[in-house]
Amino acid sequence: MSYRDIVALNQSCLKKILQSPKDFLTAVNNQNNEESTQSHFIFGSVVDLMLTGTREEFLEKYVVVDDSDNPTEGIKTVVDSLFKDIQHLGAITELGDYKSLILSHCNFTGYQSNWKDETRVNKIIDLGSKYFNVLKTTVNKTVVSSLEYALAVNTVASLKSDEFTSKFTKKQPNVDFLDKFIIEFEWKGYNIKGELDRVVIDHKEKTITPIDFKTTGKSVLNFNSDFWFYRYDFQAAVYKYGLTLHDTITDYIDQGYRLKNFLYIVAEKNLVNNPMIFEVTQKVIDIGFSGGELSNKRKLEGFEQAIERYDYAHQNDKWDYSMEYYINGKQEITI
Numbered sequence: 001m002s003y004r005d006i007v008a009l010n011q012s013c014l015k016k017i018l019q020s021p022k023d024f025l026t027a028v029n030n031q032n033n034e035e036s037t038q039s040h041f042i043f044g045s046v047v048d049l050m051l052t053g054t055r056e057e058f059l060e061k062y063v064v065v066d067d068s069d070n071p072t073e074g075i076k077t078v079v080d081s082l083f084k085d086i087q088h089l090g091a092i093t094e095l096g097d098y099k100s101l102i103l104s105h106c107n108f109t110g111y112q113s114n115w116k117d118e119t120r121v122n123k124i125i126d127l128g129s130k131y132f133n134v135l136k137t138t139v140n141k142t143v144v145s146s147l148e149y150a151l152a153v154n155t156v157a158s159l160k161s162d163e164f165t166s167k168f169t170k171k172q173p174n175v176d177f178l179d180k181f182i183i184e185f186e187w188k189g190y191n192i193k194g195e196l197d198r199v200v201i202d203h204k205e206k207t208i209t210p211i212d213f214k215t216t217g218k219s220v221l222n223f224n225s226d227f228w229f230y231r232y233d234f235q236a237a238v239y240k241y242g243l244t245l246h247d248t249i250t251d252y253i254d255q256g257y258r259l260k261n262f263l264y265i266v267a268e269k270n271l272v273n274n275p276m277i278f279e280v281t282q283k284v285i286d287i288g289f290s291g292g293e294l295s296n297k298r299k300l301e302g303f304e305q306a307i308e309r310y311d312y313a314h315q316n317d318k319w320d321y322s323m324e325y326y327i328n329g330k331q332e333i334t335i
Helices: 011-018 021-032 039-052 055-061 073-089 095-109 117-137 146-161 220-229 232-245 247-254 282-290 303-316 323-328
Strands: 062-065 142-145 175-187 190-202 207-216 262-268 276-280
Touching (some): 011 021, 011 190, 011 303, 039 142, 039 146, 039 175, 039 207, 055 062, 062 146, 073 095, 095 117, 146 262, 175 232, 190 232, 190 303, 207 220, 207 232, 207 247, 220 232, 220 276, 232 262, 232 282, 232 303
Parallel strands (some): 062 142
Antiparallel strands (some): 175 190
């Protein structure tokens, strides 16, 4: 069974309930739609697949097009949104035949909201038709520009050649890579799933190292702040806990293998700095799983609190406000 076919909560959606139940519902809805077509999401997905998948899998999922066929990001967003909306209608004609829908998607995406409606629609038709025609010939595939593809190739090459990251990205003797490694477990009556980019089994050292690859458009040196902003501690905690329950991993542990700390391997899109490895210590895992306080006194909730919040919203069908607001009828101002 593929990861998508497993009916369970996943960490990427679940951690959103720590912000609000509505954020959780939005994340679930976005997850159920097709993969995001925003360039930064596409780039990270392409790099992941180049590292952990096959050429055949890449060709099945992506199509590389010349940059001259790609419009600006704003126009691309409108055309992508429109195209998804009309795929089920049958035969697809020319972009100019969908003027009312174009305007609707301009409004939905916020494209040039200060322009006249006619101007917005004509601009989309003028600059987006070539890209629209590309989409017609590549239905069910994600379009990758030739520039993005070249950048992804260079990023993967840097990860495989760097003196520190290469041992986790390039095949080594007595080392197995378990890619797209799926975990499943139950917590408080709820099924949880996760998919790790890679689990490295070093048979010589008898170690098991869980890994997630990240790409960034910023400096890799900023990853520590990004780590807490995106709550990667939550992700690492859920994944590492799931690994301790997986039969393959427990079999290795029974043979004397040691489960090491979770690693994030981060590469810059433009490769100004070399890729770097960031280790997640047990203290960080504990915060991600059970919550805790950072050095700046910022208090964070973790996986256990997220399940508690989800359980309250799910059992009571209350998704508009936080659990505390429903219970107390007010929100306390914090200092």
